[in-house]
Each structure stands twice: as C-alpha cells, then as structure tokens.
Amino acid sequence: MRGNLFAVAVDLVILTVRADRLAALLVRRGIPPFQGELALPGGFVLPHEDLLDSARRELAEETGLSLGDHHLEQLASFAAPDRDPRGRVLSVGHLALVPDLPDPEAGSDAAASAWHEVAAIGALAFDHGRILGEGIERARAKLEYTTLAATFCPPRFTVAQLRRVYEAVWGTALDPRNFQRKVTSTPGFLIPTKEMTSSGRGRPAQLFERGPATGLHPPMLRDPA
Amino acid sequence: MRGNLFAVAVDLVILTVRADRLAALLVRRGIPPFQGELALPGGFVLPHEDLLDSARRELAEETGLSLGDHHLEQLASFAAPDRDPRGRVLSVGHLALVPDLPDPEAGSDAAASAWHEVAAIGALAFDHGRILGEGIERARAKLEYTTLAATFCPPRFTVAQLRRVYEAVWGTALDPRNFQRKVTSTPGFLIPTKEMTSSGRGRPAQLFERGPATGLHPPMLRDPA
DNA sequence: CCAAAAGTGTTTATAATACACCCATGC
DNA sequence: GCATGGGTGTATTATAAACACTTTTGG
Known part of the structure; x- marks a missing residue:
C-alpha cells in the first residue's frame, strides 16, 4: 500500500x-x-x-x-x-x-x-x-421495471397518487384507466385496504399500501402525450 | 479533511x-x-x-x-x-x-x-x-436491452455465433429462426457484409459487423428450454 | 441421396394501447 | 342535474413465440 x-x-x-x-x-x-x-x-x-x-x-x-x-x-x-x-x-x-x-x-x-x-x-x-x-x-x-414508485408515496395512497408520481418523474401523461388495471394486476405492487378517501371531488378512491414486490415486473405503460 | x-x-x-x-x-x-x-x-x-x-x-x-x-x-x-x-x-x-x-x-x-x-x-x-x-x-x-452481446464476438461474425453468446451468458436455448429475424431487424445492431463463411457443415452464413447501436432495443427473446 | 445449418414465411398466443361506458361523490 | 374523478369492459393493434418449409453447403 x-x-x-x-x-x-x-x-x-x-x-x-x-x-x-x-x-x-x-x-x-x-x-x-x-x-x-x-x-x-x-x-x-x-x-x-x-x-x-x-x-x-x-x-x-x-x-x-x-x-x-x-x-x-x-x-x-x-x-x-x-x-x-x-x-x-x-x-x-x-x-x-x-x-x-x-x-x-x-x-x-x-x-x-x-x-x-x-x-x-x-x-x-x-x-x-x-x-x-x-x-x-x-x-x-x-x-419502468420495479414497483419503486410507491416509495414516493405516503403509507396509504390512491392509484391516482401513484400515477401522478409516474407522470412527474417521466414528464408524460398516462391513461388513468390502463394505469389502474396495470398496477392493480401486478402481483406484490399494491396491498388493498378497506378504506376509501373521504374528501375530494369525484368518486372516492380506494386506499392502498406498498406491496412487498422487490424485483421486476412487466414494463409500465407510457402513453403518448 | x-x-x-x-x-x-x-x-x-x-x-x-x-x-x-x-x-x-x-x-x-x-x-x-x-x-x-x-x-x-x-x-x-x-x-x-x-x-x-x-x-x-x-x-x-x-x-x-x-x-x-x-x-x-x-x-x-x-x-x-x-x-x-x-x-x-x-x-x-x-x-x-x-x-x-x-x-x-x-x-x-x-x-x-x-x-x-x-x-x-x-x-x-x-x-x-x-x-x-x-x-x-x-x-x-x-x-436483454442492449446490443452489447456483439462485443463478445470477433470483428466479423455470423448470426449463429451471436446466438451462442446469448445462450452461453443466459444458459438458455434460443430459437435460431426467431433469433435471426430479431437481431437482423433491430436497427443498428448488425452491419451486413457481402462475405459469407467459407467452411463448415451446412449452408454458408452471412458475416456481420457490430453496428453502431449504443442504447436500448426491444427485449431479446428468451425461449424456454 | 442425406444430414446439417441458414434463412423465410405463416400461424397463434399474449400483451399493450385506445377508448366507450358506468359509478359515486360534491356542489 | 352536472362536473369530476374512480373504476370496468372491450375492441384494436403490436409483439412474442411456435413451427412448417425452402435454401445451400459437405459428405
């Protein structure tokens, strides 16, 4: 040395x-x-x-x-x-x-x-x-390949909050409907709770917690602007 | 300090x-x-x-x-x-x-x-x-996401040589026919030359050089064993 | 001729996208 | 009622995978 x-x-x-x-x-x-x-x-x-x-x-x-x-x-x-x-x-x-x-x-x-x-x-x-x-x-x-986006969210969050994380990080707009199906059907991404958001305009949304998924999942969708 | x-x-x-x-x-x-x-x-x-x-x-x-x-x-x-x-x-x-x-x-x-x-x-x-x-x-x-496999190959190589690189690194078998179409249709992966392999069993194969692609390309195919 | 490897075409399955539509709330 | 956002269903399209088939060499 x-x-x-x-x-x-x-x-x-x-x-x-x-x-x-x-x-x-x-x-x-x-x-x-x-x-x-x-x-x-x-x-x-x-x-x-x-x-x-x-x-x-x-x-x-x-x-x-x-x-x-x-x-x-x-x-x-x-x-x-x-x-x-x-x-x-x-x-x-x-x-x-x-x-x-x-x-x-x-x-x-x-x-x-x-x-x-x-x-x-x-x-x-x-x-x-x-x-x-x-x-x-x-x-x-x-x-794009992990469920890490949920680490940007508070302990309990809605699918829309999670979507806004993707949109903020990528600077693109995502289709709320396809996004919903994608994340809720990815095993280990989200743990559903029985609670709903109480306030806010529009229909109340279900609250989720971070799932245990650590590894990869199929690519997230990136819609055109 | x-x-x-x-x-x-x-x-x-x-x-x-x-x-x-x-x-x-x-x-x-x-x-x-x-x-x-x-x-x-x-x-x-x-x-x-x-x-x-x-x-x-x-x-x-x-x-x-x-x-x-x-x-x-x-x-x-x-x-x-x-x-x-x-x-x-x-x-x-x-x-x-x-x-x-x-x-x-x-x-x-x-x-x-x-x-x-x-x-x-x-x-x-x-x-x-x-x-x-x-x-x-x-x-x-x-x-899986780059054209880096070609850096394992000599300056001029065949599609089959390139396929054997993937098979060696991943430890899986790939379909030669789908592999051929995949790599030859990925822009910037391979530069075709006019030369063919001279010796060896079977039909002579075309020789290629490394293309300029640096970034990503659609996922490579991974066939089941 | 036959075996072996190269290369092309076609069919089938799967996943991504687009988008019509219904639901539940605040005002 | 109507606007707003939540959520479901379905058609369309792209892509991956499976595989039949032709080509061109060596023996």
Whole structure:
C-alpha cells in the first residue's frame, strides 16, 4: 500500500415528488470550497463505517428520516483527479427515494437544506450536477421495471397518487384507466385496504399500501402525450 | 479533511465467451494477503488517474487488449471496513466484455492470469466473489436491452455465433429462426457484409459487423428450454 | 441421396394501447 | 342535474413465440 490515499465521501441524490413535480434535496454550502453554492447532501465516510451505513446516517441527518422502508441504493463513484480543490476525494453517489416530507426545519444539519424542483436546478458545486443527473436517470429507469414508485408515496395512497408520481418523474401523461388495471394486476405492487378517501371531488378512491414486490415486473405503460 | 483516508483500487470483471461458455479472467495471487488464491485482476489507482483510465490500464496490462471498441463500465464500489486485512481499501469494480482471445501469455502482469469458466469458479480472494457475481448479473441484464452481446464476438461474425453468446451468458436455448429475424431487424445492431463463411457443415452464413447501436432495443427473446 | 445449418414465411398466443361506458361523490 | 374523478369492459393493434418449409453447403 502506497501513499496514493483518497478521502472518501458519500453524496446523496434524495428525490421526492412534491406538488406533482420531481424534486431533490439540496444544501447551500456554508464553508469553502464553493461557499454559498448549492450542493448535494453528503459527507466523509467514518473510519469504521460501511458505505450504505454512511449514506443512511447522512440521510437521517439531512432529512430526519430514519429510513424505515425507504429506498437507498448506491449509484456510482466519482473520482476525477481535480473534482475537489482540496485534494483527492472519491465520492460514492447514492440514490434515495422518499415520500413528500414537510420542509426541512432548522436545527441539526438540515438547516441549510431545501427541496428544489429538478427542472429548475442550475449549476451545483463540485461535480454534483453530474451525480444528480445520474440519479434522476436511474430513478426514471427503475420506475419502468420495479414497483419503486410507491416509495414516493405516503403509507396509504390512491392509484391516482401513484400515477401522478409516474407522470412527474417521466414528464408524460398516462391513461388513468390502463394505469389502474396495470398496477392493480401486478402481483406484490399494491396491498388493498378497506378504506376509501373521504374528501375530494369525484368518486372516492380506494386506499392502498406498498406491496412487498422487490424485483421486476412487466414494463409500465407510457402513453403518448 | 480528516485522517480517515482510504486506499482506492480498481478490480475488473473481464468476461468473454469461450467454447460456448461464459468465462472470466482471474489471476493467482503471488503475494499475501490471500497468496496463492484466485482473485480478480486489478490494482491501486495512481495519484492523478481517473477510475476508467485506471481500469483501462489494468485491462491492457492483464490481457494485452488496447480496448479499441470493447466495452468497459463501472460496476459498483465495495468498501466494507474489513474487506482487506491490510487496512481500509475501497475497490471500484468494473465490468469489461471482450471477444474470445488467445490464452494470456507469459510476460508482463498477465503471466499468472487465465480464463476460468464461470460455472466452475469457487471462492475468490477478498470480496471478489461478490464483485464477480454482480458483474455477471449486470452482463446478463444488459444483453436483454442492449446490443452489447456483439462485443463478445470477433470483428466479423455470423448470426449463429451471436446466438451462442446469448445462450452461453443466459444458459438458455434460443430459437435460431426467431433469433435471426430479431437481431437482423433491430436497427443498428448488425452491419451486413457481402462475405459469407467459407467452411463448415451446412449452408454458408452471412458475416456481420457490430453496428453502431449504443442504447436500448426491444427485449431479446428468451425461449424456454 | 442425406444430414446439417441458414434463412423465410405463416400461424397463434399474449400483451399493450385506445377508448366507450358506468359509478359515486360534491356542489 | 352536472362536473369530476374512480373504476370496468372491450375492441384494436403490436409483439412474442411456435413451427412448417425452402435454401445451400459437405459428405
């Protein structure tokens, strides 16, 4: 082992759907480098910490989420020699999908963090723009073959809420009728409850919970606009 | 930046198809730890080197391949605190798909390396068994949605050769007639040449070259056994 | 001639799409 | 009643899969 040592960080692409728009949690940096600029939440890996544990810890610190059944996965590593002016830093990007949360409140590390609609995000510190881009791309791809979309929803949700998640992430319109049949007939996607939505215009909708499906399912439908 | 520094290595899952079997290039370790055991090719990242450059360099050293149009991509990073007895080492796994090559010859680093049929590979040094497993899984998944299978083939190949690649990687039998129509009708997959195979039993087959397709194509067919 | 592999055409099953239509609520 | 969204049924279309058949070589 030689002296070519790296600092190792984890950075998080934390996505949610708010007001029918895909949004990411970003922090405004309080210290150099890139002071005052927007960046992904993240930090250095502790001496005896595994990568996912480190990402889970950062996620909890930034969002207050204890990440019970939420989704967290490794994205990719970024280690361009000049990506950090302080020296050689390898960052392991992670992707988290969380339900719509109340705005991050003051206190702990979350003070400087806020949700930003992804369509309106400009340049970020370091190479975080690229990491964010890969996270969004991965999320879009995974919705097509997994039941992960439900992780964007609260514990109980309607089929229409779930559909709006797909529409927000993909930026397309889906046929509500075909969507309904598709998701309700995919084994393990949705667990029906006996409750219905009480308020709102139109006929009340049945409430569902996230099913246990982890793996793949036949492709989701993408209607033309 | 604190003293929690890591050594960073790249390890390579180098896959090929030899004699209709999926095979990986492995090295036998000449020094501790895990002296004498089989491991993935790899090594430490140099001070000013990017990850893919480092992987390309290791690939060239181990196989002699200059990696013109061959495939190389990052897989994932592995950093369990105890994965290397020498200390904290983060390894960035990479996946390379190469055509069937002559056996690695003595000289350079390739001396101790050899192809191993993946079905016959036992325990590997470090956590390389897991990295290999993820590489194989990724390769299997990507054949289904990309035209990557052709990177396992020599510069000119027949449809039957390409089919045997799918059959080797997936371990399934495919219908030669449906396969033919499928691959020849996928835009950008195959470039037809005017040449035919000269020898061999049966009717001569047309030779093709790798097409330019990079992205996705409709799912490949998987026939039942 | 026969066996073997290449390649084409046709039929059948399955899944995706489009869309007509009925249901249950708020106003 | 009427607008709004929830939910079901069905026709149409694309695609995958199964397989009969012709072509072209070597022996």
